[in-house]
């Protein structure tokens with residue numbers, strides 16, 4: 029059994045504090061950890077079972093050649109209200125992430141550059157669109173008109189519409205689609221325009237672009253994704269009497285008069301209530317003789333299709349040239365975004381403010397770029413080394429004097445998110461089995477598969493569990 033020793037978290041059942049463990053949470057991703065934190069806020073002790081060696085699930089640290097990377101480069105939005113609230117609650121320091129006004133930059137020098145100004149709503153977005161380099165006034169106004177039309181219908185659309193349908197109905201010019209709507213759809217929904225749900229996209233636009241200026245901010249982690257929330261949360265949970273157990277895969281779940289009996293390894297333990305915070309395809313591995321639980325598992329897993337995300341890390345000597353921004357997009361080619369991980373380290377010449385006291389988990393002894401390819405495409409069938417070579421070639425279009433990388437690492441997450449298609453039925457938090465609740469990014473909510481969806485659904489599962497105790 030593993031211990032988060034450096035975090036001071038007890039993860040050994042034998043060392044558990046003598047407190048009633050009322051609720052079990054299966055899964056230590058952002059959803060499961062958020063559920064545990066919310067329960068603790070409500071005064072309920074819980075035990076989180078995480079099969080992996082680290083916390084975070086699809087947003088976790090991976091180690092490579094002694095360096096902390098992530099299973100995939102992530103970005104957060106200022107509209108992630110519940111995740112940001114929880115991060116503050118568990119005392120994640122502000123310098124664990126870089127918060128900047130939304131800036132979309134394509135090309136170097138930029139062929140498209142849109143920067144949200146420090147102005148009150150709605151001026152911040154209107155000015156950003158009208159002054160964006162690469163768009164003319166007509167194109168800027170077309171974007172504003174679409175936002176106004178969405179506002180007029182209170183962001184409620186025909187659930188059968190795709191984003192492509194929506195853009196066509198509102199006569200969006202090709203350049204606007206190429207530089208704004210397409211990248212935003214792929215980044216937020218990880219689903220191509222032609223098959224992405226217009227309703228879910230509208231929900232994202234409502235909160236991020238039609239909310240306050242701060243809600244449109246871009247948030248880039250400076251620490252790895254396990255350290256960004258789940259690990260500080262585990263420390264906070266331990267101080268509140270809850271437990272996080274790593275390396276504990278729950279294999280079975282049965283119901284009896286006392287509640288639910290969970291099997292893990294050679295052990296069994298009974299809990300009054302259970303929150304299942306694992307991805308739908310992982311639910312099917314849970315064994316149960318209870319017909320209600322079996323039905324719940326098959327009903328919750330059946331109809332999801334998935335989209336991949338691939339992250340290509342390229343490591344260079346520290347003296348290598350930087351990009352002009354921490355995150356830059358590409359329209360043509362394979363890689364959609366390059367992240368300059370070292371741009372999150374304080375450096376002169378970069379146009380955003382950094383806290384001089386910040387601690388960064390990045391590695392100044394290397395200069396690491398992360399290239400991201402979202403959603404499916406031909407790259408999925410290429411050998412990983414070939415994909416790394418393509419990413420290097422594309423990065424060199426901007427930085428031609430880059431030397432050969434010291435190493436590369438490609439992480440291909442096959443089921444990164446569910447495909448966010450129109451009318452997709454997502455299961456609700458509440459199930460037909462009293463005491464058994466679902467959490468996770470795939471559970472019904474306004475948002476696509478994101479950290480915020482995971483956290484909101486974790487909180488909702490905790491509130492429901494609390495009501496049923």
Ligand SMILES: Cc1cc2nc3c(=O)[nH]c(=O)nc-3n(C[C@H](O)[C@H](O)[C@H](O)COP(=O)(O)OP(=O)(O)OC[C@H]3O[C@@H](n4cnc5c(N)ncnc54)[C@H](O)[C@@H]3O)c2cc1C
Pocket residue numbers: 054055056057058059060077078079080083084085086087099100101102103104276277278279305306307310313314337338339441443444445467468469470477478479480482
């Ligand atoms: C490469 C990539 C890039 C992404 N980029 C972004 C981004 O930029 N912004 C954003 O907001 N979102 C992004 N996402 C999506 C985001 O990571 C997910 O929506 C979120 O992490 C899902 O959290 P979750 O807790 O619902 O599920 P998961 O993270 O899948 O957590 C489930 C956990 O349950 C554990 N588990 C499974 N079975 C068992 C069992 N039987 N017993 C015990 N434990 C078990 C798993 O090990 C896992 O830790 C990205 C995802 C990927 C993969």
